[in-house]
Amino acid sequence: MHVVNLGMIGGGTVGSGVFNALQRNGDLLAKRIGVRINIVKIAVKAFDEPRPYPIPRSYLTTDWRSVVNDPQVQIVAELAGGTTVAREMVLSALRLGKPVVTANKALLSAHGPELFATAKANNTNLYYEASVAGGIPIIKALREGFVGNRITHIYGIVNGTCNYILTRMTRDGMEFDAALKQAQQLGYAEADPSLDVDGLDAMHKTGILASLAHGFWVEPSQIYVEGIRAVTQTDIRFADQLGYVIKLLGIVKRLDADGRAAPRVQVSVYPTLVPKHHLLAGVNDVFNAVFVRGDVVGDTLFYGRGAGKDATASAVLSDLADAALDLKLGTKQRVPAFAEHERYGKVVPIEEVSTRYYVRLEVVDQPGVLAQISSIFGRARISISSVIQPEDHKGTTVPVIMMMHAAQNAAMLHALRQIGKLRVVKSKPVMIRVENLE
Ligand code: NDP
Ligand code: HSE
Numbered sequence: 001m002h003v004v005n006l007g008m009i010g011g012g013t014v015g016s017g018v019f020n021a022l023q024r025n026g027d028l029l030a031k032r033i034g035v036r037i038n039i040v041k042i043a044v045k046a047f048d049e050p051r052p053y054p055i056p057r058s059y060l061t062t063d064w065r066s067v068v069n070d071p072q073v074q075i076v077a078e079l080a081g082g083t084t085v086a087r088e089m090v091l092s093a094l095r096l097g098k099p100v101v102t103a104n105k106a107l108l109s110a111h112g113p114e115l116f117a118t119a120k121a122n123n124t125n126l127y128y129e130a131s132v133a134g135g136i137p138i139i140k141a142l143r144e145g146f147v148g149n150r151i152t153h154i155y156g157i158v159n160g161t162c163n164y165i166l167t168r169m170t171r172d173g174m175e176f177d178a179a180l181k182q183a184q185q186l187g188y189a190e191a192d193p194s195l196d197v198d199g200l201d202a203m204h205k206t207g208i209l210a211s212l213a214h215g216f217w218v219e220p221s222q223i224y225v226e227g228i229r230a231v232t233q234t235d236i237r238f239a240d241q242l243g244y245v246i247k248l249l250g251i252v253k254r255l256d257a258d259g260r261a262a263p264r265v266q267v268s269v270y271p272t273l274v275p276k277h278h279l280l281a282g283v284n285d286v287f288n289a290v291f292v293r294g295d296v297v298g299d300t301l302f303y304g305r306g307a308g309k310d311a312t313a314s315a316v317l318s319d320l321a322d323a324a325l326d327l328k329l330g331t332k333q334r335v336p337a338f339a340e341h342e343r344y345g346k347v348v349p350i351e352e353v354s355t356r357y358y359v360r361l362e363v364v365d366q367p368g369v370l371a372q373i374s375s376i377f378g379r380a381r382i383s384i385s386s387v388i389q390p391e392d393h394k395g396t397t398v399p400v401i402m403m404m405h406a407a408q409n410a411a412m413l414h415a416l417r418q419i420g421k422l423r424v425v426k427s428k429p430v431m432i433r434v435e436n437l438e
Helices: 013-033 064-069 085-095 105-121 138-145 160-172 176-185 200-214 233-242 309-329 369-379 409-420
Strands: 002-009 035-043 075-078 100-102 151-157 244-254 264-275 287-294 298-305 354-364 384-388 397-408 430-434
Touching: 002 013, 002 064, 002 309, 013 035, 013 309, 035 064, 035 309, 064 085, 075 085, 075 309, 085 100, 085 105, 100 105, 100 309, 105 200, 138 200, 138 287, 138 298, 151 200, 160 176, 160 233, 160 244, 160 287, 200 244, 200 264, 233 244, 233 354, 233 384, 233 397, 233 430, 298 309, 354 369, 354 409, 369 384, 369 397, 369 409, 397 409, 409 430
Parallel strands: 002 035, 002 075, 075 100, 264 430
Antiparallel strands: 151 244, 151 287, 244 264, 287 298, 354 397, 354 430, 384 397
């Protein structure tokens, strides 16, 4: 049996998951691919950290360079996280011509083009299946499964922590902070959980999906992002009455109609009202789902655990198998890490994108209030689709919920600024975008 030697950096949630999965299924993997993956060394920060799965001390070192530089090590797995030292780890392995497997979407988002170029220059490869949507093989699907398609739409629930929090808030009425704490205890959240709840982790992943689908590198600064901190129980309840659930969606939508010109693409992440009858509305807890529409295949949906030690380990194992096979067969760039196939594509700024909206206003309950509000929307040529004002509300102000037809974001934001200044409007207008996913 052909053997390849693996050096790992990181023995935490993902790293210990990979160690455990290789102990459990290493024989099976070896039989399937004809190569045995043999772990040589694992770098960690401190020997005595508690780990989700135990790793014998004999594997451990605290010197990541000794892993990368070990002449025995043929593949390096970077499962440490972060964007500074991790960049050094990955670059130094690639410069030695060693294939690298990473789960680090923040690193790819920040330094993707440099890392891909370094892999190519050193005739090796960079694999990152675990970087998006945990155990779902979405990178392989986009790069290989859909290689013959023009991708027109991707809607992704790609952050397990946010989906877990929104599910607990919706189903159990749990407060945001308590739900986040649970997600952290379950090993779903990033070391800095603001990456999750402020939408940045979903932004990293959505940027990777957009880049693969459209063939030009989407920089994080081009992606419009809103996280879930502002989502309240009040809006969850009104959305429910209107037939929607609130999900944090990564959206990659091709806006040019004919599909032949260089792509003009919406790339954004924001809390979204999703119709309850759509499959994405039923994706709960830590589960992720990615809806992909291609011009040949039509609609597809991928579903699975988006975070956690075992699901993520499954994706890392798939990359390790590809890297090991490439080494065995000498096919080092069979599927390049990133192929630039549409160099002139563009991300359309959110202001120019048209969406539908849910709007909640807190207003004084007196005659003429709705007329003032609707005349501002009317002047902005934004059409109201329906209005609800609950009759049984007690207090000095009442909520007014409006569902709006599609309008450009710039026009909507301008109208809401004007509405927010009306004397009868008593708090900052709440606006959540709506997707019918058609
Ligand atoms: P953890 O914090 O659980 O593990 C990080 C590991 O890296 C630890 O073992 C830590 O050592 C080690 N480490 C950190 N810095 C160094 C260093 N300088 N030298 C040597 N070892 C180091 O993180 P996760 O396992 O959760 O995440 C790892 C990566 O996987 C991140 O990029 C994350 O975004 C990504 N990811 C995580 C998922 C998840 O569900 N958790 C899912 C998909 C991707 P020590 O144990 O001593 O602290
Ligand atoms: N923190 C990430 C999430 C881990 O919750 O989705 C998986 O990438």
